[in-house]
Amino acid sequence: MDEKFMLEEISKLKKEKNIKIFAHNYQNHEVQQVADYIGDSFYLSKLSKEIDCETVIFCGVKFMAETTKILSPQKKVILPVEEALCPMAHMITSQDIIEFKKHHPDFKVVAYVNTTTDVKAYADVCVTSSTAIKIINSLEEKNILFVPDMNLGSYISKKIKDKNIISWNGYCNVHDKVKKEEIINIKNKYPEVPILVHPECREEVVNLADFVGSTSEIIEYAGKLDKKKIIIGTETGVLHVLRKLNPDKKFDLLSPSLICINMKKTTLQDVYNAATGKGGLDIEIEENLRLKALNSIEEMIRLAR
Ligand code: CIZ
Numbered sequence: 406m407d408e409k410f411m412l413e414e415i416s417k418l419k420k421e422k423n424i425k426i427f428a429h430n431y432q433n434h435e436v437q438q439v440a441d442y443i444g445d446s447f448y449l450s451k452l453s454k455e456i457d458c459e460t461v462i463f464c465g466v467k468f469m470a471e472t473t474k475i476l477s478p479q480k481k482v483i484l485p486v487e488e489a490l491c492p493m494a495h496m497i498t499s500q501d502i503i504e505f506k507k508h509h510p511d512f513k514v515v516a517y518v519n520t521t522t523d524v525k526a527y528a529d530v531c532v533t534s535s536t537a538i539k540i541i542n543s544l545e546e547k548n549i550l551f552v553p554d555m556n557l558g559s560y561i562s563k564k565i566k567d568k569n570i571i572s573w574n575g576y577c578n579v580h581d582k583v584k585k586e587e588i589i590n591i592k593n594k595y596p597e598v599p600i601l602v603h604p605e606c607r608e609e610v611v612n613l614a615d616f617v618g619s620t621s622e623i624i625e626y627a628g629k630l631d632k633k634k635i636i637i638g639t640e641t642g643v644l645h646v647l648r649k650l651n652p653d654k655k656f657d658l659l660s661p662s663l664i665c666i667n668m669k670k671t672t673l674q675d676v677y678n679a680a681t682g683k684g685g686l687d688i689e690i691e692e693n694l695r696l697k698a699l700n701s702i703e704e705m706i707r708l709a710r
């Protein structure tokens with residue numbers, strides 16, 4: 406279908422049906438251009454409650470749309486592409502947590518938001534990459550099980566020395582692919598150019614970076630840096646946001662492997678189909694499960710303040 410036609414129709418349907426479009430920083434440019442709000446999962450989670458609308462079309466992966474539904478069940482929440490899943494979110498199950506707690510009753514379970522609703526229901530608190538350190542620091546418990554990302558877990562445990570943090574063995578198959586040799590090569594080639602990476606990258610990559618942070622932290626830091634060229638070590642979608650905010654700076658990707666196929670599944674056509682009501686997944690969550698998962702998400706929002 407013609408892009409101009411879809412853009413106009415989406416804009417009309419947004420008004421007619423009181424729809425807001427949320428897009429994660431990792432989405433395609435064509436999707437970001439129709440979004441009312443673009444950001445990381447923490448920002449978009451908080452907005453889910455604050456924004457008054459009938460329908461949210463959530464362009465991201467399924468756990469993100471589910472988080473919006475958990476926080477704001479009266480809204481219709483549509484994930485444009487049902488198959489847009491985060492593989493890392495499926496590297497731990499609620500049964501794994503139940504088993505762990507049975508043997509380690511003195512541990513607090515901290516779940517990265519990149520988890521299923523089922524896992525969130527059994528976790529004590531959720532965190533995002535932009536809030537993890539603050540939230541874990543504020544917990545009274547010394548013993549922490551962090552699930553599911555081992556790379557983010559190892560980064561956090563290096564930053565928080567006075568806690569005993571055990572990580573699950575999950576990983577993001579996009580960030581974890583970046584090799585130490587790639588960052589060494591870039592550093593040798595452009596010694597003056599700062600490299601900003603996401604903590605979902607391996608420890609050996611994170612150790613060589615000039616800055617480590619979530620997408621929102623990378624965007625903020627890059628904006629303040631007085632440099633003409635910056636290398637980015639997170640999913641390529643962030644480059645759209647960075648280039649729009651900093652037209653005078655040049656941004657390159659640390660590695661060609663930084664493309665999340667799940668984040669790229671959503672196209673403008675899918676957003677259009679979702680807006681017309683003819684496509685996408687209408688997120689539904691069983692009420693008891695929703696209330697259990699809501700606890701750990703609300704705890705995240707409270708502790709991140
Ligand atoms: O928290 C998020 O939205 C993710 C998945 C990455 C980031 O750092 O923003």
Ligand code: SF4
Binds near residue numbers: 466490519640668
């Ligand atoms: Fe999941 Fe990694 Fe894709 Fe983010 S970039 S959605 S963590 S697979």
